[in-house]
């Protein structure tokens with residue numbers, strides 16, 4: 001990338017521009033999910049946009065007290081940036097999960113650390129909050145982040161479920177917590193998984 | 205797409221799911237800009253994520269009274285969805301611009317119209333607000349939307365500038381309004397364009 005080491009108006013701006021150009025790489029991180037037209041695998045940057053739109057569109061279904069939508073969107077936009085270094089860990093990959101935290105911690109330090117400390121800390125905090133699933137916003141964000149690939153799977157006849165031998169019980173375990181976030185979304189996704197089994201998209 | 209006409213819990217939810225699956229197509233709308241690694245053209249969904257991150261990261265530079273960041277992010281996430289039907293109109297394509305409004309109006313009616321009227325109206329309003337560039341949020345969003353492809357151009361040695369014969373004066377006209385949004389960002393982008401000319405990335 002030409003001009004990578006360019007210095008701009010201030011050291012702070014220079015670091016911000018370097019960060020913003022570095023995160024362009026999220027567009028080349030591939031997930032297991034394919035686009036709904038089946039044409040290719042989805043990348044993490046476009047996935048991040050899609051889940052932000054899903055949060056906006058489905059926010060009304062979250063139980064009271066409602067999570068703050070804007071904060072939820074920030075969690076969704078930022079939390080996957082660590083995948084630039086750590087890669088996408090497939091949801092059902094227990095092997096990959098064993099060192100996921102360590103890999104992502106190092107990634108968060110390096111990538112957010114391109115920014116000055118106050119802003120690096122802000123983004124690291126959003127990433128941690130998403131991972132810890134302790135706040136209402138983080139729980140809603142996590143629910144959406146799990147719904148999206150299941151929708152894609154359903155609408156592509158179980159493409160990545162089949163490719164990776166995922167079973168109904170495993171998918172159900174991934175969504176157990178959603179009932180506490182939104183009973184409406186929980187029933188929806190349970191129904192979707194049941195239909196997926198009935199149609200042969202997902203192994204029972 | 206299998207299951208496209210599925211009915212879910214309520215007519216409202218059914219329409220929301222249909223909308224959310226329809227907008228997946230934004231991932232296949234290609235822009236003129238290439239990724240900073242030069243590997244391929246950028247699609248509009250991943251671009252939408254990138255500009256939302258740029259708004260978060262550069263918000264501090266906007267002149268007082270500051271635009272609301274969350275509202276700006278919503279404008280950025282939603283405004284390009286019309287490209288699913290209308291396609292990406294290249295910034296310097298005067299021909300394409302002559303019927304851009306009409307094509308995008310029809311697209312907004314169809315795509316947002318997949319939703320029930322209250323939500324369709326909300327998204328159409330965000331799209332209109334972005335296009336009209338009247339509010340502080342819309343002006344900041346537009347500034348970011350113009351900065352991003354210029355950064356990509358600079359960091360790819362003027363890839364799409366060269367491919368499309370764009371000249372310095374044309375690029376300058378696109379950013380004239382940014383001085384009123386943020387003098388810091390305006391100087392930054394002017395400096396970037398000047399360096400692009402000096403390095404032979406952009407024709408003077």
Ligand SMILES: [Ca+2]
Nearest residue numbers: 079080088145
């Ligand atoms: Ca994720």
